[in-house]
Amino acid sequence: MSTTQQKTFPPPGLNTPAAGTALPRRRKPARKKNAWPGLIWVLPGLVTLFLFVYYPLVLNFRYSLETSNIFTGQQRFVGLDNYARLAADPVFWKALGNNCLYAGISIVFQVFFALVLASLIENLRNERFRTILRSIYFLPSAISLTVTGLLFAFIYQPQGGLLNGLLNAVGLESLQQAWLGNPDTAMLGVIMMSQWQGFGYCTLLFAVAIQRIPREYYEASALDGIGPVRQIFSITIPLVREMTGLMMIVTISGAFQVFNEVMVTTSGGPDNSTQVLGTWLYRSGFIKNDFGYAAAIATVIFVITLALALIQVRYTNKRRV
């Protein structure tokens, strides 16, 4: 049953005092009155968060100001010495540069190319074909990283490897390399393995965002004679900007936390050419027993990722549709 009554908000008479009556005293908001019982409910969560997130973070900062001997438990305050050593350590800067390279290439592949591919897939008319393509591109993300590392070790192997075999087959023998054994190509080799694995996942996320765009926009633009390429730039990209922004931040943030990808392929070698901040932290702490120095690297990683997280929070608050 439909109604023709015009709705107003708030309903008439609800908040309006009757003529001649005194305004009632403003009541305190109920949430303040009930704040303490509420806090008791969230207390276990807060305590857990504090103990396992904030306390270790601050403890890590304290360790970064000390040198420690794990065998005796001795610690010695050294001020900012570990940070000074960090600034003078060429491997640290190499690792930071590799993280930046990782972030840059990831943006190209996992944001730009993934968006283009998602647009192309979602433009296909055949639903079954679209589903098959989405699954094919997503498949690498479902494979364990250890298996991926092993797979790419076979691909990159200098003798009998798939990549060198392909180059040989097409007459490009001169380009054959020990891809992971050459300091000039090793980092790119690791990064490309990571793109292969993450590319499909990002494509899927973009596909979901594109599906939320009303089809009418595309139909109307098609009636106006707009082609598919222009549709991508004029409709798709502007309307998935929230997802694009998020993906960029998540991708960059992920690039500064990368660890497993390097460990399963090169462990940071040869000659430290594939060190990233995570692996250099690991080597400093667990191989060289320099835990104070490792804590200083951890603090740098934390500061970078915190900055990115704050940008993400700010961005999502502003851009939410």
Place this chain on the structure above:
Amino acid sequence: MKALFKAVAAAGIVAVALTGCGSSGTAQPAAAPAADLSNVKYEGSVSVITRYAGGNAAFFEKMAKDYEAAHPGVKVNLQQESDQGYKDKIKTLTASQSVPDVYFSWAGNYAEQFYDNGLALDLTNVIAPQTEWGSTMAPQALEAFTKDGKTYGVPLGLDAKYMLYNKKLFSQAGVKVPTDLDGLLAACTALKSKNITPMSFGNKDGWPAIHYITQLNSYNVPAGTLNKDYKPATASFEDPGYKQSLDQFAQIVDRCTTTGKTANGADYYSERDAFGQGKAAMFYVENLEFAAAAPKGSKAEADGYDLFRLPAPAQAKGDTKALTGAPDGFLINSKAKNPALAVDFMKFVTSKQNAEVLASTIGFPSPVTGSLNEQNSTPQLRASIEDLRKASRLSVWLDTVTVPGVAEAYLSGVEGMISGTKTSEDVMTAVKAASDQAK
């Protein structure tokens, strides 16, 4: 956003206050107590950690079971880790003061870290060479876990590095076992001229190259200088022999291997398989791995294989009788609840009967005299142990004999040399800098 900052700041302030409550430990390392086996109480449990997970796990599993059967009141809590997994886990256990009663250690600085800081029981009373237990073992193996006249470790596997060679391929190229480094390089040239890969070599993990450098350093640098330089407090790394060793290694890679500059991308185990498949004439390998390098039924076994030491350069100034290798060993936690039981367990593991089991189950040669026989080992493995006993000393692996910073400088520097991005001078400059920093 402001609320978020406030929350983070507040949490930080409270956390700082709390961390301030914790005190930094300042305890000096205590001298290690001595072992006593006069009154072993066979009750309770003994915790053991090894680095033999996977294919080599069977030996300690059997030992734990047999020891429990022999002593019904005792439970052996066994943890077996992979090589890398062990390196990570033992650091965490040490930092949290939770080291098991019996724990694995490589020889050299790696083991010294534990006994210098009072974390290993002094076993001199029970296992020094003149004792009943110690007299059953090769003195070189005990020497690797001895410092300042005190013995701290129980050697388990007697590990040394040899060059395996394929007799048929050598014969095809008319090559004889070389007696010096020039002879080796000439043999490589002769093999190459017959289209035979002289030597398989993969350095993806970094340490295979370091084993060559360990041996060459022993040949080129006098033993006294080496001992001094491998300890940062007295190190100078001024001897020209170090650079010569690096240059000689570069020659071997260049003239003997086909991987050459791409060796950093080649997997050690794939290259080891290449020798087993008869695709390479030589492979530099630990005797613990002989069975894996030339397995039963392999082409290398069919062709016939034998071994020789990496030949020394002519007029070498170091100890040309030294041999690269070190026993795998076990230390006893000085803070174990029942240290006598822990020592007794390792005495059981290294009895002659169980030393024979070590060879028959996982192919490890034991330092226990007479433990290898025709039933449990190959002639090549027995020959390696016979040769090892003639060595003037064992040169412990370069990546465990010195401090981690120096080892790291060598590992990455030699990788750079193989790739062609570093010279031997660059490597030694980095090694010196790392050693100075560790002083």
